[in-house]
Structures are given as structure tokens and as C-alpha cells.
Amino acid sequence: MTIATEPLPFAPYRELSNEHLSERIRAAKETLGSSLLILGHHYQQDEVIDHADLTGDSYQLSKLAADSAECRSIVFCGVHFMAETADILANRPEKIAERGGARVRVVLPDMAAGCSMADMAAIRQVEAAWDQLGEVIDTEDLTPVTYINSAASLKAFCGKHGGIVCTSSNAKAVLEWAFQRRKRVFFFPDQHLGRNTSLKMGITNDQMPVWNPHEDSLGGNSKDTIENSRVILWKGHCSVHQMFQAEHVHSFRKRIEGIQILVHPECPQEVNDIADISGSTSKIIETVRKAPAGTKWAIGTELHLVNRLKKEHPEQEIHFLSPLVCMCATMYRIDLPHLCWSLENLVAGTIVNEIQVKEDVSRWSLIALERMLSVK
Ligand code: 13P
Ligand code: SF4
Numbered sequence: 001m002t003i004a005t006e007p008l009p010f011a012p013y014r015e016l017s018n019e020h021l022s023e024r025i026r027a028a029k030e031t032l033g034s035s036l037l038i039l040g041h042h043y044q045q046d047e048v049i050d051h052a053d054l055t056g057d058s059y060q061l062s063k064l065a066a067d068s069a070e071c072r073s074i075v076f077c078g079v080h081f082m083a084e085t086a087d088i089l090a091n092r093p094e095k096i097a098e099r100g101g102a103r104v105r106v107v108l109p110d111m112a113a114g115c116s117m118a119d120m121a122a123i124r125q126v127e128a129a130w131d132q133l134g135e136v137i138d139t140e141d142l143t144p145v146t147y148i149n150s151a152a153s154l155k156a157f158c159g160k161h162g163g164i165v166c167t168s169s170n171a172k173a174v175l176e177w178a179f180q181r182r183k184r185v186f187f188f189p190d191q192h193l194g195r196n197t198s199l200k201m202g203i204t205n206d207q208m209p210v211w212n213p214h215e216d217s218l219g220g221n222s223k224d225t226i227e228n229s230r231v232i233l234w235k236g237h238c239s240v241h242q243m244f245q246a247e248h249v250h251s252f253r254k255r256i257e258g259i260q261i262l263v264h265p266e267c268p269q270e271v272n273d274i275a276d277i278s279g280s281t282s283k284i285i286e287t288v289r290k291a292p293a294g295t296k297w298a299i300g301t302e303l304h305l306v307n308r309l310k311k312e313h314p315e316q317e318i319h320f321l322s323p324l325v326c327m328c329a330t331m332y333r334i335d336l337p338h339l340c341w342s343l344e345n346l347v348a349g350t351i352v353n354e355i356q357v358k359e360d361v362s363r364w365s366l367i368a369l370e371r372m373l374s375v376k
Helices: 018-035 058-067 080-090 093-098 123-134 152-160 171-181 191-200 223-227 246-255 269-274 281-290 303-312 336-347 359-374
Strands: 036-041 054-056 073-077 105-107 142-147 164-166 184-188 231-234 260-263 296-300 317-320
Touching: 018 036, 018 336, 036 058, 036 080, 036 336, 054 058, 058 080, 058 359, 073 080, 073 336, 080 105, 080 152, 080 359, 123 142, 123 152, 123 184, 123 231, 142 152, 142 171, 142 191, 152 164, 152 359, 164 171, 164 359, 171 184, 171 191, 184 191, 191 231, 191 269, 246 260, 246 269, 246 296, 260 269, 260 281, 281 296, 281 303, 296 303, 303 317
Parallel strands: 036 054, 036 073, 073 105, 142 164, 142 184, 184 231, 260 296, 296 317
Antiparallel strands: none
């Protein structure tokens, strides 16, 4: 397999119908056989999910990439940080040795599929914050915890500084791990996941200052606030989940008797506090699957997942929590034309849109990711 010097031109794929694209995707998958693994995040549109070999939340997808045995290429229908994580985990030194030196090539069908939350924390900002914090508190007592929704460079930072990665499904266990070792946590980039999880552990808002990377001094905090902190939260958020509001919850409860509110912990505290259940995308799916017919839900997470649940569970009454369209525009970049184009390039022996994390970043990130995978 070579890296494409002249990939198949993309423009003609835009002209094809979904039926035609699906047929060609199936043919490419058949040709590539077990050397190919297509992974799909739950927020992907249905047409794409239909072609995924395996689907999952961020934690499950990292496990699947880490455990991949036969495959030589992973086409990741998700966003950039997920493909980076897959590259790091699928290409651990022992895995490469098992394959006689061969790497798993990870492809992101559209390079524009990023994550606005991950973009809210750049490595130079995190390093600058760490240095400033070191002037006020002992950073030997501080564990950096990065949400998996972050660039690999932030995971590497955590690896180097005794820190760890978390996902929405294991954030509490990861914070417990951190507090068993040191007295404070620096949590980035999602303030809401950090706050919602810490509140459940009995940490109070006055012990959780928010670090604004755009403020010159101590992220906009006083020395006292930082000294008295237990969890320092980065001022980042998900633009999709930020849209859900407490008044949406009140309005559903007023209108529909017996409705249950099910949300993702990336939602703000005001929503999370009054929801009936909060959890990762997999927990949301499992909760709906296990509920008896006739259960009524208003769900606060990405629109494509909620619409899929509505289709799959006509026996239940499912509503989208917000009156507005809250969809992940970057996930949505992965569509059938990009999927078909990247697969047909693989068949032609060329790799387009390869995600390959730099060796030193990968080595340090792996340390933080392996710590996460070891937390039960
Ligand atoms: P999970 O699938 O891990 O719950 O994460 C949601 C998300 O925002 C992915 O970017
Ligand atoms: Fe990032 Fe939010 Fe999209 Fe998840 S839903 S990929 S956190 S922008």
C-alpha cells in the first residue's frame, strides 16, 4: 500500500446517488475483506452507520481500535481526535511487532471532520496554564485529565505529567483514580463534563474555578481561588450540547406527564442537575433499549442519534429535548461520497486522508490512554 500521490478525484463522487454510492461502498468492502475495519460513532448519519462494521461511543471505539487484530486499515467515521486515538492504540509497539512491522493505516474520510470542543484547548495554552499554576500551587499535587475529545498533543501532555484520558462513560472512575494519587485535578477541555462528574463526587462549585485561557493572569482567577481549588476546569464546551437549556426540561415536564429526561454529561450543569438520567451515548442507547414500551423520553444529545432511536423504538415516545436543531456539523462532514472515495482509493492501493500521529506525541499519549484503559 502506498500513500497516494494521485488520489482518485473526489468531485465525481458528489454527482452519484446514495444508492449508487452504497453499491460501490459494498463492493469496495467486499474486495478489502477483513483487512478493512469501518468504525462509526453513534452521531453519524444513518447512511454512514449502515456501512460501519462496528459502532460505539468514544470509549468503545478506542477499545475496538486497540483490540483490532486482522485489519490493516481503519476507516474512521467519526471526528479527527477519534481517528488520532485509533492510530495511537492500533499501532502500539507490541501490535506492530505482532504484525511483523506493519502499521494499521487510519483514514478519516473528510479531514474537515474536527471537533469544536477539542479546538478550544491548544497545547501551547495548556502548557502556559500549567506553568502559571506552578507559580501558585505544587503541580506535583495536580493531575492533568484530558477528555478524549482533545488533540493527541494534550493526551501526550497528560502522559508526561502523570495524567490520564477520560471519556464520558468513565469520567467518574478516572477522577477517582486521579484523587487516589494527588489532591487536585486540572480538567480539559470540557468544563461541563468535568463539573457534572465532580459534583456527583461531592466536590462543590466553589472548589472548581474555571480557567479561561484568554485571560492573562491565572485564567481569570485569584491566587486564593486556585489555592483552594480541587478541580480546575478549562473554559471549553461542546457547541452542540451547550444548546440544551433547563427551560427545555421544564417545558417537557409541564406538557407531557411521566416524561423522563435523558441527557449527555456534556450538557451544562443546569440541565444535567435536573435530568432523570445522564450518560454517554452508549448509556443513552442502552437506557432506551431496556425501557418498557410506552416509556416517554426527551433526549438531550446530538440530533442524528436521537432520530435513529426514534426510528428503532417506535414502541416508545421519544422527543428531541431542544426546539432547535442541535447537530454535530463536523461529524456530518463524513458522508457517502467521502466514504466511497476513501474506500475506492484503498482498493486502488492509495491512502487518502491518513491520520498518523507523530511518534513522540503518540508514545506519550499512549501512556495516558493506557492508564485510562486500565481504570475499571
Ligand atoms: P460519547 O460517545 O463518548 O458519549 O461522546 C460524545 C461525543 O461528543 C463524541 O464527540
Ligand atoms: Fe465535538 Fe460536540 Fe461534535 Fe462531540 S458533538 S464531536 S464534542 S462538537
